[in-house]
Amino acid sequence: MSDYVHPYRDTEFVLGELVELERFCAEAGLSDVNGELVSAILAEAGRLGSEVLAPLNAVGDTQGARLGERGVEETPGFSGAYGQFVESGWPSLTAAEAWGGQNLPNVVGTAVNEIWHSANMAFALCPMLTQGAIEALAHHGSAELQAAWLPKLVSGEWTGTMNLTEPDAGSDLAAIKARAVPNGDHYLISGQKIFITWGDHQMTDNVVHLVLARLPDAPAGVKGISLFVVPKFLLDAQGRPGARNDAQCVSLEHKLGIHGSPTCVMSFGEKEGAVGYLVGEPHKGLACMFTMMNHARQSVGLQGLSISERAYQQARQYARERLQGTRKDGSRFPIIEFPDVRRMLLQMKASIEAMRALALVAAAEVDRTAHAPDPAAAARHQGRVDLLTPIVKGWLTELAQEVTSLGVQIHGGMGFIEETGAARHYRDARILTIYEGTTGIQALDLVGRKTLLNRGELLGGLLDEIGETVARLESAGPFAAQARALGEALAAGREARRLLLEGAEADAALAGSVSVNFLMLFGYLCGGWLMARSALRAQALLETGGDRAFLEAKLVTARFYCEQLLPRTQALLAAIRAGSGSIMALSDEQF
The missing domain is CATH 2.40.110.20 (Butyryl-CoA Dehydrogenase, subunit A; domain 2)
Structure with missing residues (x-):
């Protein structure tokens, strides 16, 4: 089993280069929040995650919660870990100062929450639900209810x-x-x-x-x-x-x-x-509950990223250590040298980087809504939150099924053996597409309330923004191939939007029939868009003497995503074009 190490560098890259956190904080009047502070927060959270929470992950799997005379008795070690979690002030990170919170941006809390869920998702579900309760009471509770319940929830003294x-x-x-x-x-x-x-x-x-x-x-x-x-x-x-x-x-x-x-x-x-x-x-x-649920939906999407990262780290370590091949001189070499193992690892790595980018960019839109300079800007950013939330929840959790399955596959037969821990991540990930609204429910939300209800206006704005990135790729010498690939995926997104808007009124079954493919298409498209933006920023930073090893790897993962994952949009578009015909053709008795 591998030890968990938080991928600080990639998180800091996304926060700095895609979210532009320091610029946002300066504009929002959060002048005390900067990259140096966030790095320190991530490092401290990483220590608690790797040293305290991660070792309890296997314990929770084998010694789960039990119902006893006092009620539910949590996994041994969880109570002590929770005490450290509360004592360090983590529950209050993003809450309002009025209730004892630290008032840090939501996107910073999201980056920190990735650590908890990667280290020990079963444990992290407890503070995740508390955060949702805080949101609901802060937005809808009376002054009396807020005074009675919020301070202790924010401190973590109650859950x-x-x-x-x-x-x-x-x-x-x-x-x-x-x-x-x-x-x-x-x-x-x-x-x-x-x-x-x-x-x-x-x-x-x-x-x-x-x-x-x-x-x-x-x-x-x-x-x-x-x-x-x-x-x-x-x-x-x-x-x-x-x-x-x-x-x-x-x-x-x-x-x-x-x-x-x-x-x-x-x-x-x-x-x-x-x-x-x-x-x-x-x-x-x-x-009121949807305030809590929408917060939870982005959080569950983040769980998809988190468990994928944990599975990747374990698979990467195993691939580096597992000797399987034999050279002509009789020496053995690790399986990471096999092209197919490298393909699987790169697919895991590229998927995770795209997932992280989308999760943090979506989380930042919540902050931009809260700190918007005027109602029009607030409405624009809220619209983007509304649009991205079902994609974050649906696409990240569905992709986590594939990533954690690849983690098992890289282990070979040992992946099917519980002692390695690879199967645990695969099993833990399976709930993510189900709770807080199944993938089908997220997809219906995307095609219904988020597209048909506004005649595709929200999607149109996103597609135009992706088009701007395609234009930037076209004008940058090294990215011609990626510009073509993202342009083709963008065209697929535009066509899917057109087919839905034009066909849903005439065919009552169309929206429900194509909804999941529609969501997945826009998930892969958003991932490609953000990986393209990442590549542009990585290239610019390389030219100014940045972290060469990290930035060169970012260029490779962006290219791999473009070549190996972005083409999935074309297959999804073909399925959307097929409409509802065969889906609705059988009678109930014919199934």
């Missing part, structure tokens, strides 16, 4: 969860049955929720659940859902955890992967009713 899914209500939230009955200054919540990540544990003295439920007078469907804060422990007069609330984990799921992360079946109100407090307006809970 948060998201409770949507029920046995009969998965993606179809309109089917939610959990009830909320008014009772003085609070509500009594009853019902069951499933698939609740880190729904219980002993690492903190409170767990703050955000729960979707229906009021007695709620209209049918998603317009009748409200959001409530339902804590594990009620607060006493001093704001400290007191009496136990009527909310408990009744069972744990047995899962394919992420065993260190408890996935709970939560029961609310089995006795007198679980005390809950309304967040936002009655019947408007879905909008």
Whole structure:
């Protein structure tokens, strides 16, 4: 098994050259945030990730969370690691100063979160869900709710969860049955929720659940859902955890992967009713929850990058050490010298670099929205956030399946043996295309709300920006081949947009039939765009005496992406052209 080492250089390159973090921070009035500070933050996070969290990854896989007399008992070692995590101030990194946060940009938090998820994704899911709860309360909670819950969530002294899914209500939230009955200054919540990540544990003295439920007078469907804060422990007069609330984990799921992360079946109100407090307006809970969910969707996309990086590091080390070939003089050489192993490693490396670029560029758009100089700029950047979020979530997590599978393949037969750890990354990655909205749901969001609803305006702006990069490649001598390849992929994106806009109205099944291929096409196109921008910046830095080894490698990975991954856009376009005909042709009984 390989030790985890955070790829600082590539992260710093993306933040500096593609995000232009220092320029953004200067314009946003965040003058104390600069490259030197971010480098120090990444280095310190990397130490905690590699020295504390990564060694617990295998422990969590083999000694996952258990349900005992006290509730859920986390993996041995997790509580101590979480204590160090909180003591170092990591939960508060991007939160507002008003609640004890450090007010650093979202994109810096995203770069740091990659470390946690690469080192130990099962562990990192806990603070990830807390960050989502903070977002929901900060945007929609009353002043009283914010004062009661945000400081401890921001400090990490308490953790948060998201409770949507029920046995009969998965993606179809309109089917939610959990009830909320008014009772003085609070509500009594009853019902069951499933698939609740880190729904219980002993690492903190409170767990703050955000729960979707229906009021007695709620209209049918998603317009009748409200959001409530339902804590594990009620607060006493001093704001400290007191009496136990009527909310408990009744069972744990047995899962394919992420065993260190408890996935709970939560029961609310089995006795007198679980005390809950309304967040936002009655019947408007879905909008509140989507604030949390959209944050989580970019975070899950980041998990796809993170687990891919961990799998790559392990495969790279194994390929360097595994002696397999024999030279004519009888000496043996490692498998990294075989062309096909190099192809797989380069595919992993190029994919990861494209994924990292897209994750951080999308995260930076959240910051640009928050610090926009005027409403028009804010709307423009929010539009880009809306457009990129389903691509980040869908494409990065789908690509992670392929990258982690390549990690197993490079190990050969040893990859199928659990002791090497390669299979663990493959298993852990499998959930990523499913939770926080499946790839199909992300794709429907992209073709529906993000394209058809605005007649392709958001996509048109992105395509025009990619066109500007093609023009820059064409005017730069060394990049003629990459200019042609990106230009062809751009043309495929424009054609896919045209086919969707022109065909969806006449064919009701078209959007749903082509949606995943549409999302994947734009994922590969965005990856190619950002790898092209990376190549242009790498070439410019080489000419001024930059880090030659890193920059030359960046040029190679950008070229490889262009030659080996960007052509996939053409196959995806062909599938989109085929439309819904064969997809809808069979009757239900013919399957």
